[in-house]
Amino acid sequence: MGETSYKNRGMFLENMINESNTYYNSVDRCLIYKKPTPIKVLNVTYPNNRSHLIDKAVYSSISTLDYNGIYREKYIEFDAKECHSKTSFPLSNLKEHQFDHIKKVIKQKGIAFLIIMMNNEFYLLKGEDIIEFVNSNIKKSIDYEYIKIKGYKIIESYTPRLKYLDAVDSAYFKENI
Numbered sequence: 001m002g003e004t005s006y007k008n009r010g011m012f013l014e015n016m017i018n019e020s021n022t023y024y025n026s027v028d029r030c031l032i033y034k035k036p037t038p039i040k041v042l043n044v045t046y047p048n049n050r051s052h053l054i055d056k057a058v059y060s061s062i063s064t065l066d067y068n069g070i071y072r073e074k075y076i077e078f079d080a081k082e083c084h085s086k087t088s089f090p091l092s093n094l095k096e097h098q099f100d101h102i103k104k105v106i107k108q109k110g111i112a113f114l115i116i117m118m119n120n121e122f123y124l125l126k127g128e129d130i131i132e133f134v135n136s137n138i139k140k141s142i143d144y145e146y147i148k149i150k151g152y153k154i155i156e157s158y159t160p161r162l163k164y165l166d167a168v169d170s171a172y173f174k175e176n177i
Contacts, residue, residue: 031071099134115162
């Protein structure tokens with residue numbers, strides 16, 4: 001039996017968010033970027049005079065959340081999570097250092113959340129709701145019903161691919177919509 005590869009897990013959702021950010025940034029609605037994964041280069045080869053090839057690298061430190069930037073004068077940070085379970089979002093998909101980072105962003109009055117793709121739908125789940133769930137439950141996963149109730153549905157469209165800033169507005173800027 002072959003080994004399962006998780007190398008590109010989550011790339012569909014990340015690509016949709018990247019396309020949305022390209023659009024949002026181009027129309028000056030926000031300034032949000034995907035953070036590069038921190039790596040330490042161990043070996044480089046030079047196939048010709050004009051290029052170089054990194055052929056060995058390791059992660060240099062743990063990453064926090066995938067995206068950050070500014071929206072409506074607020075610092076914003078979030079991560080994209082694809083969930084293949086139809087009934088619940090496993091908390092193991094959220095690493096402990098990511099959970100701790102969400103708490104730190106919120107403590108500094110920033111906006112932190114997850115965009116979760118589940119059952120072919122997209123939801124914004126506020127960091128505050130994730131913290132509340134973890135602190136008041138012994139469950140190892142968040143029920144799909146909880147995500148539907150507490151989350152903010154994100155609409156798919158042509159431009160942008162995911163209208164996640166509309167969900168951010170609903171979740172964090174209700175009085176200003």
